[in-house]
Amino acid sequence: MTTDRLLPTDEAAAILDLAADIADRELAPRAEAAEENGEFPREALRTLGRAGLLGLPYPEEHGGGGQPYEVYLQVLETLAQRWLTVAEAVSVHTLACYPLAEYGAPEQRERWLPDMLGGELLGGYCLTEPAGGSDAAALTTKAVRDGGDFVISGTKAWITHAGVADFYQVFARTGGPGAAGISCVLAEAATPGINPQKPERKMGLNASPTAIIAFDDARVPTERLIGDEGTGFRIAMSALDAGRLGIAACAVGLAQAACDYATAYAKDREQFGTRIIDFQGVGFMLADMATQITAARQIVLHAARLKDAGRPYSVIAAQAKLFATDMAMKVTTDAVQVLGGYGYVRDHPVERYMREAKVLQIVEGTNQIQRMVIARAMGK
Structure with missing residues (x-):
């Protein structure tokens, strides 16, 4: 599952494989019905917590995974490919743990952080x-x-x-x-x-x-x-820098799911005796989708590696969130277009992906706010 990824360690590759396995078994089969019925997947989050996937970027001494942010973000992307609600829940939970993990007193961390990172507390x-x-x-x-x-x-x-x-x-x-x-x-x-x-x-x-x-x-x-x-405002803004990368990773995963589904459909669907992927108008659209996803993924991972190295990353986090979520909106819209009329009905998931992509341009600071952050940095 990880053969196409450049991961820092064998442990990281095993974590990503574990996330994909749980997502395939526990998340993907339940996503459609739960979204239709508005059922929050609390037990799925406990499962992820007990598997060690809810506290990946936090210290092992408090029950975290002690993993680099680039590993955590690739896990988020993997979850988002199967079910965005769960990936977003992990991202928001990680954001909610950040103030305590980064700014809490030692006794506060010892008292509350283990249950948070273990998934018992959401x-x-x-x-x-x-x-x-x-x-x-x-x-x-x-x-x-x-x-x-x-x-x-x-x-x-x-x-x-x-x-x-x-x-x-x-x-x-x-x-x-x-x-x-x-x-x-x-x-x-x-x-x-x-x-x-x-x-x-x-x-x-x-x-x-x-x-x-x-x-x-x-x-x-x-x-x-x-x-x-x-110091609350400083804590909040610092947390949001990290949180924006989580949302960007979710956007990459959602867009990948849409691209994969549209590609499979285009290879199977025939018109005029030809697979529609072989029509240039469709093939080029899919090629652009895949290229934009790859570009967004690399921006997200570059920002994560800067964070892991202890270097400033606020501006690149804003760029990653801006680019990845705008990309997800475009890719999911194009996926609907590839399926034509079938893309507009709920028999196929791409219409849900398109609806879900929109909120990623809004949460953790709207994309207009991200542009302000970037422009102000350029003006200094």
Whole structure:
């Protein structure tokens, strides 16, 4: 399964083979029905956790895999080829673990991280607000100290895993206006006053719940503050740099699935006595799809290798997310076109791939935000 990949170690190749095996056996057969019925695959995530695939980029001492980011991202791509909801869930969970893994005190990591990385606890990331959108520094959710607790009040929007997560990383205002007044608090989902609302009715990823969460004077112990007060915005932005690579890898996997399906269809479908892949109009379209997927994959892996080397990677992460998700939207649209009328009906998965691709251009910072990040860096 890994013969076409350049992996850093034999262990990495074995991990990728394991991910592909689980995805083929446990994920792919269930994806269509679960998406149709809106059933969140919680047990599948536990299976991945017990197989060691939920904490790959985090230290082994806390139950992680101790793997380079380039290995983790290729696992995400592999999962996304079979079922995007699961790959996105792994990416979001990895994002939710990041503040604790990177900024938590040693005793906090020892206490909470093993169950997170082992898949027993599923995470959500509460940054975005209804009015704030991409302007995260303007968030209004408050966390006010009261004795040994923070009392959190406010509203978070577009929260993946709302209502099914076991913990939330909550970014709230503990100080004055602007980025310097924001802190990060690790909250148990069962905390009274944390109230997920009705899931949004989405165009895709229907098996992945997304909802508003209302914080109605939820009391969270101050010992759950991650990092120092006022460092929350820096933590959030650092986490998003890594998270954007996860979404980019998901986009590559989804596009590969669409390309593979369209190619197989084009080799089997005949018109005028000829396989449609042998018509230049179709063959060239498939060739462009394959080339764009390869290009996106290389940008994603280049960014991952910079991260693994400890070098700055924020701009290349924005480029990877921008290019890969725009590519996925184009490739899935073209896959529908290759199938013609059959691509527009739910008898074939490419129409679902096309609907799912759209959200990848929006989450973890819209692609317009990615262009702003890149342009600002160019202007310095």
